[in-house]
Amino acid sequence: MALRHFLGLTLLCHGVIAGLLGPATTERRQAVAERSVPRKLHGRFLHITDIHPDEFYKVHSSTDEDSACHRGIGPAGPYGAETSDCDTPFSLVNATFDWIAANLKDEIDFVVWTGDSARHDRDEELPRSQDQVLGTNTWIADKFAALFARPDGYGMTVPVVPTFGNNDILPHNIMLPGPNRWLQQYTHIWRHFIPEEQRHSFEFGGWFYVEVIPNKLAVFSLNTLYFFDRNAGVDGCAAPSEPGYKQLEWLRVQLQFIRERGMKAILIGHVPPARTESKRLWDETCWQKYSLWMHQFRDVVVAGLYGHMNIDHFLIGDSNDINLAALSGSAAESGIRDAMEDELTLQSASDYLLELRNDWAKLTPPPTFSEELDGIDRDGRRGGGKKRKHRWGERYHLSLISPSVVPNYFPTLRVMEYNITGLENVPLWKDTPKTTATDVFDDNRNSQKHIDLRHVSSETESGTRSDAETTKKHHNKKKQKKPHNDPNLIIPEPPSKSSPPGPAYSPQPLTLTGYTQYYANLTRINNLNLTASAGAETNSGSSFLDNLMPDWLLRWRNGKHAGKKPVAKLPQPREFTFEVEYNTFEDKIYKLGDLTVNSFVELAVRMGKPSASKQRSETGVVVDEDGDNDYGEEDSDQEGDSDEGAETEQKKRKKGKKGKKDKKRKQNRTWLHFLNHAFVGTLEKKELKKLLD
Known part of the structure; x- marks a missing residue:
């Protein structure tokens, strides 16, 4: 019995020593085992x-x-x-x-x-x-x-x-x-x-x-x-x-x-x-x-x-x-x-x-x-x-x-x-x-x-x-x-x-x-404590779009915090992370069932034509495509105006009411949604509208 205990203890010690002296060998065996699965x-x-x-x-x-x-x-x-x-x-x-x-x-x-x-x-x-x-x-x-x-x-x-x-x-x-x-x-x-x-x-x-x-x-x-x-x-x-x-x-x-x-x-x-x-x-x-x-x-x-x-x-x-x-x-x-x-x-x-x-x-x-x-x-x-x-x-x-x-x-x-x-078990x-x-x-x-x-x-x-x-x-x-x-x-x-x-x-x-799509909101993560520089020609209350020069003059963007300086000597950032900006599976405005060419052409057609508040669904039922406008109720009269609005103008003319050419109408909601994502959510709603104007 004593001999059996001695041998067991010896084998145990040998295992401990092998583990201490040969971790690389152990890891190599684990890696080989992993590759076999x-x-x-x-x-x-x-x-x-x-x-x-x-x-x-x-x-x-x-x-x-x-x-x-x-x-x-x-x-x-x-x-x-x-x-x-x-x-x-x-x-x-x-x-x-x-x-x-x-x-x-x-x-x-x-x-x-x-x-x-x-x-x-x-x-x-x-x-x-x-x-x-x-x-x-x-x-x-x-x-x-x-x-x-x-x-x-x-x-x-x-x-x-x-x-x-x-x-x-x-x-x-x-x-x-x-x-x-x-x-x-x-x-x-x-x-x-x-x-x-x-x-x-x-x-x-x-x-x-x-x-x-x-x-x-x-x-x-x-x-x-x-x-x-x-x-x-x-x-x-x-x-x-x-x-x-x-x-x-x-x-x-x-x-x-x-x-x-x-x-x-x-x-x-x-x-x-x-x-x-x-x-x-x-x-x-x-x-x-x-x-x-x-x-x-x-x-x-x-x-x-x-x-x-x-x-x-x-x-x-x-x-x-x-x-x-x-x-x-x-x-x-x-x-x-x-x-x-x-x-x-x-x-x-x-x-x-x-x-x-x-x-x-x-x-x-x-x-x-x-x-x-x-x-x-x-x-x-x-x-x-x-x-x-x-x-x-x-x-x-x-x-x-x-x-x-x-x-x-x-x-x-x-x-x-x-x-x-059908590809779940193909060779990798x-x-x-x-x-x-x-x-x-x-x-x-x-x-x-x-x-x-x-x-x-x-x-x-x-x-x-x-x-x-x-x-x-x-x-x-x-x-x-x-x-x-x-x-x-x-x-x-x-x-x-x-x-x-x-x-x-x-x-x-x-x-x-x-x-x-994941993005890192640096405005929040950088956590900058800024103050306007003395003599700076930047209005701290305005957006970076307010200072845009004509494209042929402007070749550099100073950013949304232009003209400001940090108050603290040392940066104090928050924890860095990427978060979901959007995903096409759940986006209720894009309505992309998949990323086939057909789906994107359908999306492009919706954005390309004047905004129609009524679109035909896959089942043939007429549905409200635009709904409430998340980017404001009205915008300037341009190519994005709604068909419904145009029809209203015609009806008003028939009734003797002269329609104003510059009448404000709803923008194409899908197009505005697309523009918001195009610039990765860095533009405020009013900035998007200003960009369109």
């Missing part, structure tokens, strides 16, 4: 954009243009100067990653990070250097790698997909055709994120894709700097020698591969394909070809996700605007569009959004309830009852633009949700050997196609067919149709006529179902 998909992913970290930011510095939150005394808060053009303090970056670690890390399947992780080059006394631009980008990349590192230290638990911002290079906006030193540097900085088999493609042009759900969903990282109208180092997407042309050829071939494998794709980039009546962000030839690709691959592409513009909004591309002659640059664009300003002021952002609204007013509305029952679409064609509702929207494609972390308004994060029905990215993730479809052939893009001019001119076309040779002997005036243009195959609408148009697995 596959984690199910959550149906959520994070979109983060425009972080703009500034190593020179100084708390309690001035927010005016000459100081840029780098010097002087003023209202720069501990976590940033909201509504100003100052960049992001490191404290806000660290707090943001801490919040993600505590609240999102274990609840998302992947991350899309859409660029601009360096400060702006706005301070003449502190010009940017290459080391600074690469340094902050390396810092952010390392924070992502550490945040999602495996417990055993080998690799990451979820994929992070980055893309270039126009401020991630020097000088900003200008990226020359690759290979170049910037692409070489970022190949190393993003080594945790770019799949090994895609690195040659990235080094060549800065584009790549990641199968975030192996064999199901790929995220394509586009180098939109080669589409950007302000990039003077390239010239559009028409000539085969241009990197924009080569990137779109790469995208065409890869999307065809994705289609043949039965997969879907999300496209991400920094600069969005914004294009209104007077302004544009992309070269027209790039916009035209991209729009054609989106229409032809509408069965594959789920959505496009972008950043850059800081304001929360969306774009709807119309395939009816595609001009094949403009694809080659051989036809003049209808209407003159100037390059959009690199950074939008508040007023220019409002003008841009108003132009979007004018475009939305021209969209073809969805079929009415009776037309759906009759199977007739808006063009008078029969389409088989309610199935016609999904087909109606296939004329359009969608780009979602997330607001930024940099507090030009309030710091923002967006968590997207998607349908995982972290459990799939990275060397075989793309082997399913002949990786050697895939890699060779990347290399061939270096000589795409000679290949295309000689009429060589792509691999995707070659595989279809036995199934379809008809040659691809090419415009006679552009021998370099290969139009992608459209979806099969028998294929159902893709996840961008009809609810199904991988359809985006909604998102939750």
Whole structure:
């Protein structure tokens, strides 16, 4: 008995000593055990954009243009100067990653990070250097790698997909055709994120894709700097020698591969394909070809996700605007569009959004309830009852633009949700050997196609067919149709006529179902105790909109606390947190059942046309769409006036009562709601109305 107790005590001691001397071994075993139990998909992913970290930011510095939150005394808060053009303090970056670690890390399947992780080059006394631009980008990349590192230290638990911002290079906006030193540097900085088999493609042009759900969903990282109208180092997407042309050829071939494998794709980039009546962000030839690709691959592409513009909004591309002659640059664009300003002021952002609204007013509305029952679409064609509702929207494609972390308004994060029905137990990215993730479809052939893009001019001119076309040779002997005036243009195959609408148009697995938008209310968190500066020309009782100068004079925003100074010597911030600004699942004004193109076109139509207090519901019942106006009962007489009001005017005229042209009427409630979110809730109701005036 004594011997038994002695042996038991000895074994116990050995276990204690092993635990003391070998914690790393214990953790390694736990990590291995964890990896053996596959984690199910959550149906959520994070979109983060425009972080703009500034190593020179100084708390309690001035927010005016000459100081840029780098010097002087003023209202720069501990976590940033909201509504100003100052960049992001490191404290806000660290707090943001801490919040993600505590609240999102274990609840998302992947991350899309859409660029601009360096400060702006706005301070003449502190010009940017290459080391600074690469340094902050390396810092952010390392924070992502550490945040999602495996417990055993080998690799990451979820994929992070980055893309270039126009401020991630020097000088900003200008990226020359690759290979170049910037692409070489970022190949190393993003080594945790770019799949090994895609690195040659990235080094060549800065584009790549990641199968975030192996064999199901790929995220394509586009180098939109080669589409950007302000990039003077390239010239559009028409000539085969241009990197924009080569990137779109790469995208065409890869999307065809994705289609043949039965997969879907999300496209991400920094600069969005914004294009209104007077302004544009992309070269027209790039916009035209991209729009054609989106229409032809509408069965594959789920959505496009972008950043850059800081304001929360969306774009709807119309395939009816595609001009094949403009694809080659051989036809003049209808209407003159100037390059959009690199950074939008508040007023220019409002003008841009108003132009979007004018475009939305021209969209073809969805079929009415009776037309759906009759199977007739808006063009008078029969389409088989309610199935016609999904087909109606296939004329359009969608780009979602997330607001930024940099507090030009309030710091923002967006968590997207998607349908995982039937995908709950699929193999996950972290459990799939990275060397075989793309082997399913002949990786050697895939890699060779990347290399061939270096000589795409000679290949295309000689009429060589792509691999995707070659595989279809036995199934379809008809040659691809090419415009006679552009021998370099290969139009992608459209979806099969028998294929159902893709996840961008009809609810199904991988359809985006909604998102939750989080913001950090820096006005409350910074907890500034400010007083007006002596001799300051700022009326402390007025809003920052009251001092707006004409857009052509104003290129810097001092922020809502401009002209004030802190009372306390030391900052006393409240606890930092992100809170829900809104989510599309519960928003009673947006009424988005999902994030399909159809849902957004319906929303755009509601905002684009004059406000109708009575709208037709999905069941065909007439309902009150506007209800009480949360932004005030009246507004100026402009394009947003209600139809009901117009009818009242006509009735008054018939009765002999002359209607006043400047009569106040209710604004479109949905439009005002959209504007409030566009500026991340930083504008008061009276400021929104003043902006509209």
